[in-house]
Amino acid sequence: MSDHVQKPIIFEEDHLPPATIGGSTLTFLILAGLACMATLIGFTDLGPAKVWVSLAVACVQGIVLTVFFMDLRHGDKLTWLTAVAALFWTFLLFLFTITDYLTRQFFAF
Amino acid sequence: MTPATHAPAITPSTQVLELDYTPQTAPPVTDLDGPPAVNYLNHAHGWLSWLLTVDHKRIGILYLIPLTVFFLCGGIAAGLVRLNLLTPTGAILELDQYNKAFTAHGTIMLFLFLIPVIPGILGNFFVPIMVGAKDMAFPKLNLLSWYVWFGGAMFFIAALLIGGLDTGWTFYPPYSSKYSHTNVLFAGLGVFITGFSSILTGLNIIATVHKMRAPGMTWGRLPLFVWAMYATSVIQILATPVLAMAVSLLATERIFGIGIFDPTIGGDPLLFQHLFWYYSHPAVYIMILPGMGVINEVITCFSRKNIFGYKAVAWSSVGIAVVGFLVWGHHMFLSGQGIYLGMVFSVLTMLVAVPSAVKVFNWVATLYKGQITYEAPMLFVIGFIVLFTIGGLTGLFLGILGSDIHLHDTYFVIAHFHFTMVGGMMFAWQAGLHFYWPKMTGKMYSDFWSRLAAVVMLVGFSLTFLPQFVSGYHGLPRRYPYYPAEFQLWQILSTAGATIQGIGYVMPVFYLTASLFFGRDAGANPWRATGLEWQIGSPPTPHNFDELPIVTHGPYEYALPSRYALETEPHHTTNGTNGHAVAGNGVTSGH
Amino acid sequence: MWLFLVTEVLFFGGVLCAYTAYRIWYPKEFEAGSTALNPLIATINTFLLLSSSFTITLAIRSAYKGEHAGLRLWLVATIVLGTVFLCFKAREYYGDYEEGLVPSQQKTLVDTVDESGKPILKEVSVFAVNLKHVLEEKEGKAKAISDKMTWNERERVQIFFMFYYSMTGLHVLHMIVGLGLLVWQLILAQMGFFRPTERYIYIEVMSLYWHFVDLVWIFLFPLLYMAGIHSVEHLHF
Incomplete structure (x- = not known):
């Protein structure tokens, strides 16, 4: 075993003190x-x-x-990306499902 | 710690000496490296050391065993269905038994086999090694997700054993709410729980890829299997909760006898289908993407070439993950959803063919002018490419709104998704299993039997499902136990093929098990592959890497043999007969 | 944790999507259903949850500063606020149960008229009858809503109530899990696990979950409780 201990850095080092x-x-x-x-x-x-x-x-x-x-304002890019992804995919779910309910009564011909 | 970008300086003169463009094809006849004295298999003993392990490799093996059992169970159910279809009026089963048999086949194969198989086994085992880590980001969570998964699977099996399930794998209400007399609740709970496990595994893999990469392992140097697993995990995280919600609402309806999918109080059963397919269409990419990842690893190794278009393949995984969410309505063209929405979904479905095709073209381009050898994993890969292409192209027939009206719910659909799921995923899984078996166990299996199994599976598979394209095109509907007599020839062909296929699937169980006892030691790198996982002993030591690996170049540098051979000088020979110092292994040791 | 919250967003996204679909179909029924709910308890609960989000931020700060007493105080405050929320919620469910606002398959017969105005006996669910009573007791606009509804529409209000029970029920489940986590943090705090500027990340991560539970409520409140017509005179526990 080497001297290197590979430590998982799961949580970003947070040097910012929490909100006042x-x-x-x-x-x-x-x-x-x-x-x-x-x-x-x-x-x-x-x-x-x-x-x-x-x-x-x-x-x-x-x-x-x-x-x-x-504390999203201090979040890194990845956190923002995650939050936006959540919203975006929820939006997709709504978009198609609700479109169905709004257009179902239209007939093509 | 050495900076990530550090690479040994190569002067022009050494390059001239060292560059050896003779591709190295045949595996070494002898390999002087035995297995590491202490490896993950033998460093601790006893049941508890397995059941309480947090070692990602052992957890991978923990998935392997029940998954194999589930696969055989699902296979038996499929066998029953096929036998019953030998005669036009049902050969062996009662009507409701037939319903239960095909439901058992579908649910076991999808929820308990195809979804967890590669993420659970190969993902667990190899993602940490491929990124150069000692374990997953959250080892305990990893074990937890195995327990959660196993518990959920037990619920599911219990539901199937006490009375079975007759809803089809899709759980559509009202089949599953009012008109089912079987254990929908138990099965739903099983789906819910295994889904939770799937989310946890996804979280773990994403965190591992983000946080645990070794120095120098940039995103551009990640093996494509890792990219595929990453994309899969993203889908798992985004899609699974919606299924959980759909199943919860269904369970509420089932418990109280009244609910939001119940048309008698104004509910809409189609809504369940929306929520269900929001998960279940991306879920087919959860199934196929890891398989595609495996293909990249195998195909580069056995054609001794770098992957063609690394970035295109990597981003097409991500592309599939995103676009896969936009097409779920193509399962519902004829169910009464809005016709305009159907058109939109039809167009978007064409879109998802693009990243899949990008992958196929890149694989074929990788083969071009490669030094191809046909070991068992490569045979499976070739099978994969052929079958998956057929499956993908027939998918377009179904994705086009007009032709789907004719083909909807026929055997054509069955044949299509079996070509992608079995011909695609199952073959990819076999390829991965055969490719990585020497690494996982340290033993080499029989070359002859494994190649034979690949051929038997390919023949059996084609014989089973090619006739179904024909009968489906002529309008034979799926899920019925009875059928008009003129289809009997096609059905008999299918059943014959299924029998051959069954033999093919049982063969690996025997020769792989036999290899554990009688196989020769595989050595660290039997395929002389370049990935990080092949630079450590087989089976790996408990912490994978004795020293922190520092990655200096990409995963598929087959074209540059011996480039960094200076680093491992004592073992290096120019003609590459020594197994573990060949072919630009891309790893140096940290100091 | 953020990744986990993504799954939670989509989990609730699923049921919200279903809710939206039906609300588009049946706006009147949803309005009536919401009117029959208890707005007072919901309003109090909203403030309770917001306060608990506030106290947990203070707990993070105390943990960071290493103020043990403060940390324990704020954790306990958060737990108390959460528990009081659950007590009110239980009271509310009990009230709904007493009023008979539980969807069921039980049927009863009522006198009504058919399309041509001829008096007939019609089989309707007990729920629909109870709903009529509840709305009529509220008088004013609530009664006006009820009077305009047909029996079929009253039946459909059951869909609203299925949403009401499943959404708030899931929210309550999440709160119970959150309270369990809080108690665990409190025990850790008691054992002196948190030291100045160290390990406060545990509380911070857990607070994300708690805030998320709050966030869900912020959306449930207008969608379930405030979709109807309420008047101040008929507030009660």
Whole structure:
């Protein structure tokens, strides 16, 4: 056996200290504010627009959560790639399946 | 640690002396290297040392044994189906027994054999060695995923033993929800659990390829098998969860008797098919990609040439992994999905033929002007290329919306996917098994019997499935136990072929087992291949590499024999009769 | 861990895709189903989960700084918040069960009229009857929704409820796993496993999972609970 011990470096060396308390609190407050908004939307009658508005709020919340709490902003390229891949493949799943439901009633001839 | 790019300086004068372009063809008659005194097989003893091992090589062997058993089980089920089809009214089975037999064949072969076979055995065994690592990135997770897989497989087998399963391998509701009286739940759980194992293995392989590469092992120097395994793992990670969800929803429906695929409350059974094929179409690439990876390793070795178009082959693996997700609707052309969506899927299906064809053309180009020898692995590879090409081309008939209306759910489809799955994957697996057997066990099997087995399999396979193209084209539908009498000739031919094929598949079990006891020592590098895995002893030592390997050039440098022979001077002879210092092995030792 | 989360995204992606497909088909039924749910508990739970995401970030920081007391405090806080979430969730399921909002094959007979306006006896599921009661009790717009629905449409609300149970059920399962991981981290912390700037990566990786569970809820909340019409007067536990 040689002197070289091949150590698996699974987790990237993370030299960045974790988020400050102030930063975390701010993130939390933003998220809580957005949650209040989602609730408000839930209790009002916006008709068909409601689902879009509430989903938009949820997306903003999701982005804040992943970028700040899950620390994606300090992630390396690979982490970003992974996150984008997840979204992209979910998009593919939706794209074709929902296309089916939207076009099924059209007949070609 | 030496920087990755360090390579020994070669002055022009030494080059003139050392370059020897005589391709080295015949394997060495004698090999002075015995197996390493301490290797992964003998460094620990007893059942527990196997069942609690975290050594990726031992885990590979742990997969090998049950997988062989499952393959034989699935083969027996296929045999029952074929025997029953000897006469137009069913020769031996009752109707529901026939349903259970073909379901058992399909499910065992797909979920318990084709999907795990190469990732589980060769992937586990060789990916860490090929990237120059001592083990997987997460050795314990690797063992866990074997246990998870084995547990899931046991669920599956239990479901098949207590009452069987009659839904077909696709579990379409309402066959699987309202109208099945068999153990769909158990089987679904089995699929769910083995799927989880598949995800864990995929994670492990991706992490290994990213993080565990030896110094100098750049992405451009990875063996193409590793590229293929990487692409496979990506598919496993992205596709399997959707199947898990589909099966969970199906299970909910089955348990509560009411669910979202139930048309009586407004549900749509087609939705299950969407979710199912989102996994199961990419899953056929989970099955075939590792096989294609093996082909690269074998074909370069036995034609003594570098692969033609390394980058094209590597990226076509990735391309298949991506495009494979865009075509699932071609399984549903006639199921009632939107006709325009069907057109889109039809066009996209043509697209996936491109990367597959890139691979086939590159393999053929690799053969061109190579010094080809026909050892058993090479025979399997040639079988693969021929059969896979037929399978791929007939796939186009089915991918075209118009012709699929005629061919849908006929024996033509059966023949098509058996040509890709058996003619492709099964042959690739045999090629890989025969290629790597000396490395895995340190023993050489019978040359004569292995070549004979390859020929028998090829003949048997062709005889089984070529007639099915004809009967399918004439409209014989699949999955029925009865058929019109005019098709009997084709069915008898198929059954005869299946019998020959069966003999072919049993042969390796005997001669490979025999080689363990009577085979001669294979030596470190019986095929005189250039990959990293051939530069270590056979069977490998527990930690693969005694010294950290430093990789200085690509995996298939067959055209540059002896280029780095200076590094291993004591063993080097110019005509290459000594087994382990030949053919630009691409490895030097770190300091 | 990110790779594992990809599989989780696609796992929930599968059921969300199914949800979307049916919501396109049956918008009215989904609205009615959502209206019958309990928005108060859901709202409280949203804030609980967000807070637990916050506390776990603080736990990472404490682990990094080597503040043992802080680490334990924040881990315990996260566990408590998660557990309270589950308790509320259990209460909610119990409420749904009491109201009879569980899809089943049980049938009953109701008086209704056919297309020509002739009174007939119709066999409908018990679920549909219960749903009618629940919506009528909520009065106002909820009742208006219910009055406009035919019995067949009420039957189809069962699909919404299948989604409701499977999505929240899977979410609860994930939470239970997450709580198990948290307890394990707490035990490790108790044993002095974490030292300043070392090994805090364990908590960080586990926090990714916990945040993901939160993320799922962020989407379930508008899709399941807030898709209907709720009014403040009828909030109850």
